[in-house]
Amino acid sequence: MQIAKVRGTVVSTHKEASLRGAKLLLLQYIDEEGRLLPKYEVAADQVGAGVEEWVLVTRGSAARQVEGNQTRPLDALVVAIIDTVSIDNRVLYSKKDQDRK
Amino acid sequence: MQIAKVRGTVVSTHKEASLRGAKLLLLQYIDEEGRLLPKYEVAADQVGAGVEEWVLVTRGSAARQVEGNQTRPLDALVVAIIDTVSIDNRVLYSKKDQDRK
């Protein structure tokens, strides 16, 4: 999975019928220090993620492994809101600290 | 999924039999500001998208998750015509504004 930050939403009324009801988030990939990378993904949201939150996005057929998505033409899915990212026992990101700001 | 702009069409008479009847669009990927990237995709059209429209393209086995495509050798499919793209509560793209131009 990749780490990404929720940046916004994509809305479409004219779409494949099976996508009705799917909330589509615009994600921007970030590097391990949280710097925004010039790479985007539009993913369905499985966990109610909000703007600015760090999330885990799964891609490919994995996006269809959850109840309700099995036959949707999805190739990317937000599967987790990240609490902490730790590297070498150092906390790199903590949602709690972020929320306080 | 990725955001792309419909640029044109690809026509082939000599092709795999199961692809008959599939409309093939030439898409160009765009960045979050709508700038054209030097990256193309030929995708089957599921939603009747027209030239210049912003669309969502799904790739991989997801392209075969819709009625009629299950056994076609497709790895890319246009699944939505985009109405709006919003980042940080700012509308970045609106089809309505675009159509007025």
Add this chain to the structure above:
Amino acid sequence: MQIAKVRGTVVSTHKEASLRGAKLLLLQYIDEEGRLLPKYEVAADQVGAGVEEWVLVTRGSAARQVEGNQTRPLDALVVAIIDTVSIDNRVLYSKKDQDRK
């Protein structure tokens, strides 16, 4: 799918048994103006494509969606010989013109 030009062939006698009889083409990806990119693919041929022709190549599990390939370990397949590529209502490539040269 991606647009590529047929450049040559790859021959192997010592290979996975199920690949016997599969013709393997060496493809070179091209950009939208037909310029050769430094990126290659070896793909099975489903349509009898010849050297110099522009073709559509499908990748991933899509390559196994045609009769006879279902259980072959293929991740790339030529599925169409391109007649025309049009961008913004301008014909960018026409096989007919190419064949006259």
Add this chain to the structure above:
Amino acid sequence: MQIAKVRGTVVSTHKEASLRGAKLLLLQYIDEEGRLLPKYEVAADQVGAGVEEWVLVTRGSAARQVEGNQTRPLDALVVAIIDTVSIDNRVLYSKKDQDRK
């Protein structure tokens, strides 16, 4: 598969229900000399890998081919802790040497 080094962990309480119990490692890809590349992956751990160890990561639907993961929305999985990497009959990496340091 790709060679990567375990750098840390990613923790999430708010996630897709089927991911409960999956340990998520933050991996950093390395080149053949063990130099860290600027490319990360968050992968489920199948083998009890620890920080600093070199591991093999498999991606895509392969990540769901092990007992317990079949219906989890995973696209990356640590499947082996590497003992040795040899190139041209020269040992490039040996876990035993590494552990002594």
Add this chain to the structure above:
Amino acid sequence: MQIAKVRGTVVSTHKEASLRGAKLLLLQYIDEEGRLLPKYEVAADQVGAGVEEWVLVTRGSAARQVEGNQTRPLDALVVAIIDTVSIDNRVLYSKKDQDRK
């Protein structure tokens, strides 16, 4: 599929149980002239390939389409030892010539 050169091996005793018995080769991708690219893959070997040989590697779910691999968490497999690569009717690589050296 991609063309790669066998460079070495990866050994692991602590791995996913289903991978026991799978020989893991370290491959380095090469360009059409046989120049080594800075890109590696660890792939299971299906054909008994040896160091320095040019091989075809298939990726993704294709790696599991052969007897014995169906439920292994593999995303890359060597499926052929290459005899010749020809571009524009010129032989670019011939295993026979290579073996004489």
